Amino acid sequence: VTFESARAASIKSSPSMAVSMAAKAMRAKGEDVIDLSLGEPDFDTPAFIVEAAIEAMRSGKTRYTSPDGLPELRAAIVAKFKRENGLDFEMDEISIGNGAKQILFNAFLGTLEPGGEVIVPAPYWVSYTDIVILHGGVPRIVPCGVEEDFKLTPAKLEAAITPRTRWFLFNSPSNPTGAIYSAAELVALGEVLERHPHVCVMSDEIYEHIVCGDVPFVSFGVACPSLRGRTLIINGVSKAYAMTGWRLGYAAGPKSLTKVLNKMQSQSTTCPSSISQIAAAAALNGPQDFVTTAVAEYKARGALVASGFAAIPGLDVRAPEGAFYLFPKCEAYIGKMAPDGTRIETDTQLASYLLTEGKVATVPGAAFGVEPYIRLSFATSRENLSIAVERVGQALSKLR
Numbered sequence: 001v002t003f004e005s006a007r008a009a010s011i012k013s014s015p016s017m018a019v020s021m022a023a024k025a026m027r028a029k030g031e032d033v034i035d036l037s038l039g040e041p042d043f044d045t046p047a048f049i050v051e052a053a054i055e056a057m058r059s060g061k062t063r064y065t066s067p068d069g070l071p072e073l074r075a076a077i078v079a080k081f082k083r084e085n086g087l088d089f090e091m092d093e094i095s096i097g098n099g100a101k102q103i104l105f106n107a108f109l110g111t112l113e114p115g116g117e118v119i120v121p122a123p124y125w126v127s128y129t130d131i132v133i134l135h136g137g138v139p140r141i142v143p144c145g146v147e148e149d150f151k152l153t154p155a156k157l158e159a160a161i162t163p164r165t166r167w168f169l170f171n172s173p174s175n176p177t178g179a180i181y182s183a184a185e186l187v188a189l190g191e192v193l194e195r196h197p198h199v200c201v202m203s204d205e206i207y208e209h210i211v212c213g214d215v216p217f218v219s220f221g222v223a224c225p226s227l228r229g230r231t232l233i234i235n236g237v238s239k240a241y242a243m244t245g246w247r248l249g250y251a252a253g254p255k256s257l258t259k260v261l262n263k264m265q266s267q268s269t270t271c272p273s274s275i276s277q278i279a280a281a282a283a284l285n286g287p288q289d290f291v292t293t294a295v296a297e298y299k300a301r302g303a304l305v306a307s308g309f310a311a312i313p314g315l316d317v318r319a320p321e322g323a324f325y326l327f328p329k330c331e332a333y334i335g336k337m338a339p340d341g342t343r344i345e346t347d348t349q350l351a352s353y354l355l356t357e358g359k360v361a362t363v364p365g366a367a368f369g370v371e372p373y374i375r376l377s378f379a380t381s382r383e384n385l386s387i388a389v390e391r392v393g394q395a396l397s398k399l400r
């Protein structure tokens with residue numbers, strides 16, 4: 001019997017998860033692998049958030065909530081948008097999900113007609129295109145390489161819009177490139193969208209707080225207020241508060257849109273865990289010094305890896321502006337021969353060589369829709385990162 005439907009067969013499992021599993025398997029066999037493949041903070045969730053969750057369980061907040069979320073969480077999200085972004089949302093303009101990932105599922109499930117197009121600048125987060133395809137949509141991928149600082153230009157956006165375009169989906173600060181769109185760049189994209197009222201915008205702002213360089217983060221909602229009626233801002237607590245396992249993401253947009261998302265939520269998981277909702281409210285309402293400390297550490301790590309990898313000949317490195325990724329172009333190594341006589345033809349083969357020869361796990365650019373690049377996550381200790389720079393340099397120097 002074949003179990004897999006045509007729909008399921010149309011997508012792949014998350015490639016970054018696959019690399020990380022391979023690295024874990026090598027480690028289990030006693031190999032000393034440094035894993036730079038996963039986009040996950042290496043810190044523990046702050047203690048006051050954990051305490052809020054324990055208190056929630058002890059006080060019986062262990063039941064289904066409304067699919068729209070607990071009022072205290074929605075109030076905390078409304079307050080967050082006001083305090084941190086200066087944006088005004090009503091309680092019924094908020095939607096929550098089991099991670100920002102489920103927000104994307106709810107949004108596409110609820111709004112895409114078969115063949116509806118979603119413009120996705122590449123490199124993109126690995127899941128975007130598969131989530132679109134899974135919901136019957138067609139990703140319109142627009143390549144934006146290192147030469148363009150990995151950012152979509154207004155002209156390219158204009159050229160990608162068709163009568164079937166439903167959404168423009170982008171992510172700043174970016175996974176995998178670390179690029180941040182400036183306010184002026186967002187305004188310029190907004191001007192194009194003004195001319196195409198049938199196109200809605202999904203702005204994935206999950207790395208909002210993780211800013212490593214001089215370009216400040218600006219929410220799309222702040223840059224383009226005139227598009228408020230067709231903008232969905234996506235965010236979550238995973239990255240900012242080291243809460244990836246709690247599975248809590250949220251979004252803000254016009255009520256007619258969040259209503260659709262909440263309807264999808266009501267018939268899928270009903271609601272995210274009540275305990276995670278309370279923990280997320282505590283995170284958003286509580287002291288923000290964890291975020292400040294973590295970001296200072298990411299900055300130091302970003303500087304370390306950017307200079308370390310830039311010093312390796314043949315890697316074209318842009319210093320990350322945000323998030324915790326470096327995305328060097330590695331064209332100089334494509335076509336070279338490994339010591340065992342195999343030729344490296346693709347970035348996927350290069351990443352696999354770096355894993356076996358250098359014992360460093362990375363994700364190839366191919367997973368993010370552009371080649372040849374490798375993504376290195378610097379959400380690990382500076383000590384690990386220094387060793388990784390050394391090992392990658394050594395392994396690459398053996399290619400002829």
Ligand code: PLP
Nearest residue numbers: 039099100101125175236238249
């Ligand atoms: N968006 C981007 C760009 C991400 O990198 C990730 C996680 O890696 C997510 C969304 C999903 O985050 P969550 O844990 O909230 O589902």
